[in-house]
Amino acid sequence: MSWNVGETVRIRDVIGALEKAYPTGLAEDWDAVGLVCGDPDAVVQRVLFCVDPLEATVDEAVDFGAQLLISHHPLLLRGVHGVPADDHKGRVVHRLIRSGIGLYCAHTNADKANPGVSDALAGALGLTRTRPLMPVAPDADTGLGRIGELPQPEPFRDFVRRVADGLPTTAWGVRGAGDPDREIHRVAVCGGAGDSFLTAAAEAGVDAYVTADLRHHPAGEHLAQADVPGTTVPALVDVAHWASEWPWCQQAADLVSAALPDTVEVLVSTRRTDPWTVHAGATPDPGRALA
Structure with missing residues (x-):
């Protein structure tokens, strides 16, 4: 698609670029990919890419002034019956909506x-x-x-x-x-x-x-x-x-950046959302008996 100078880019345009690169038809039957929340007609100027759609990456999207957060992992992979604000996933959804940020997930298709x-x-x-x-x-x-x-x-x-x-x-x-x-x-x-x-x-x-x-x-x-x-x-x-999936964020950001006009700014999340935070112990000598 060719873009005219000053033409408005919307969430649906970003989704189009993503789904051209990562067709949803490639996703596993059990997966939950696509737009989780947000208005497809909302204007987009900044997009943040991350592995995990957590409160930390939503905070980063807010700080960046993003209108769209693109994550690899789905937020609502398993069925839910509600998204109350006192639940982790509910807080994420509420924060995204209040901040005017859409969420799109590309998982097994990516x-x-x-x-x-x-x-x-x-x-x-x-x-x-x-x-x-x-x-x-x-x-x-x-x-x-x-x-x-x-x-x-x-x-x-x-x-x-x-x-x-x-x-x-x-x-x-x-x-x-x-x-x-x-x-x-x-x-x-x-x-x-x-x-x-x-x-x-x-x-x-x-x-x-x-x-x-x-x-x-x-x-x-x-x-x-x-x-x-x-x-x-x-x-x-x-x-x-x-860590194994974080390099994909830059790949996806580059693909979207190349497909859309320069008016859209992309950023790769630098928040380490790996759940493990502490490591202790030395490298063992294989075959050596315990002291």
Whole structure:
């Protein structure tokens, strides 16, 4: 769409740009994507992008003077029967409406799109030549997760440091499971919780798999498969859920900025909405008995 000088941009125009990049038809059936609150005809001059639609990011949107908040995570994913102001989600809705700010959520449609959430994560780690880990159809360029390559192979210990350097710092940090000296070249990534794709990562023959929210038993069972003769499984890198999806905010902001006139200003939230705030303890020596 071409824009005339001084032409008014409305929420519906921003939604049009978003849904061209992240078609709602890609969203899972259980998901809740789209406009949560706000008038599609409301004028937009400033848009804030975030991972979580929390009170902290609404405060940031108010401070920025935004008319629209775009989040990755849905606010009302599970059914609700009301949004009273003395409830967390109700407070968010009331604050948005009182402040004249709309809320739009792009979740699993942004996960599957090309480019999407996992492309942004792969880019933050310096991966190239990416393709979907779980394509929506054979030979499709959309789907969940991505497989890519590092410019040069590097030891797993260096790769884990690369991941930590490429993502925002969190109390959760970055954890690696595997031989520190293992050479890493081909890598699978999945923004958000991706332990359901451990088998897909192993079948893809990658050297490492980066995702969030890895649980003890699935991770342990995955690594134990390496004990089977002739079997190789990827080393694992576990990062904070919020950190794995935060790079998408800049991707989405750039897409909207490119599609709309210069009268619309975009900003990526810098509020760390990862729920974990304190970390303690030293890195253990695997195989060493407790003192």
